[in-house]
Amino acid sequence: xxxxxxxxxxxxxxxxxxxxxxxxxxxxxxxxxxxxxxxxxxxxxxxxxxxxxxxxxxxxxxxxxxxxxxxxxxxxxxxxxxxxxxxxxxxxxxxxxxxxxxxxxxxxxxxxxxxxxxxxxxxxxxxxxxxxxxxxxxxxxxxxxxxxxxxxxxxxxx
Numbered sequence: 001x002x003x004x005x006x007x008x009x010x011x012x013x014x015x016x017x018x019x020x021x022x023x024x025x026x027x028x029x030x031x032x033x034x035x036x037x038x039x040x041x042x043x044x045x046x047x048x049x050x051x052x053x054x055x056x057x058x059x060x061x062x063x064x065x066x067x068x069x070x071x072x073x074x075x076x077x078x079x080x081x082x083x084x085x086x087x088x089x090x091x092x093x094x095x096x097x098x099x100x101x102x103x104x105x106x107x108x109x110x111x112x113x114x115x116x117x118x119x120x121x122x123x124x125x126x127x128x129x130x131x132x133x134x135x136x137x138x139x140x141x142x143x144x145x146x147x148x149x150x151x152x153x154x155x156x157x158x
Contacts, residue, residue: 008141010039013047013134016146020127025103028135029143034095037061038070039137043102043130051132053077054125055102055109059090059137068094074111076124088119098139 008030020026020043028041038060045052056075061068070090076083091113092098101112108122135141 008144010139010141011134011136012141012144013132014144016043016130016133019130020104022104022106023147025101025147026133027099027101027143027145028141029097029099029145031097031140031142032092032094033138033140036094036138039135039139041100041102042132042134043127044132044134045125045129047132047134050080052079052125052129054123054127054130055121057100057102057111058085059092061094072111072118074119074121078125083124086119086121090118091116 026043032039038058040056040058042053043055045054054076056073056077058073058075059070060073061070070092072088072090073085074088075085092100099112099114103110103112104127108120109127110120111118133144
């Protein structure tokens with residue numbers, strides 16, 4: 001019997017068939033290469049041009065130096081238009097490992113960066129209708145965990 005491992009090549013696509021409920025979460029882990037310009041994560045209603053995106057997390061670096069400041073823009077795409085982005089300074093750096101967690105609450109998303117609270121982003125669209133996760137950019141994605149997978153693993157270990 002062969003063991004199949006998920007590959008994390010960019011761009012990365014993953015179905016989320018049941019959407020995201022309050023108290024569910026998604027965790028990304030990986031490495032940001034020294035030459036990275038950044039990356040984005042979309043939680044989308046569909047996998048087609050024009051699909052609504054309740055949450056886009058886009059990290060970009062200002063400048064070329066490895067210690068350049070990282071800026072995160074959070075936004076929503078609906079009815080063919082992007083909203084006004086919320087910008088937040090991030091602590092993520094080029095040449096370092098990262099962990100970003102998106103926790104869904106009844107009010108919005110809590111975003112945690114390397115075990116440190118980064119910010120909140122209020123719901124503009126229902127997370128329950130999210131069906132796809134898309135990522136692309138200059139990162140090495142090593143692991144992605146959804147809360148329901150984590151609880152399944154925990155049950156198996158008991």
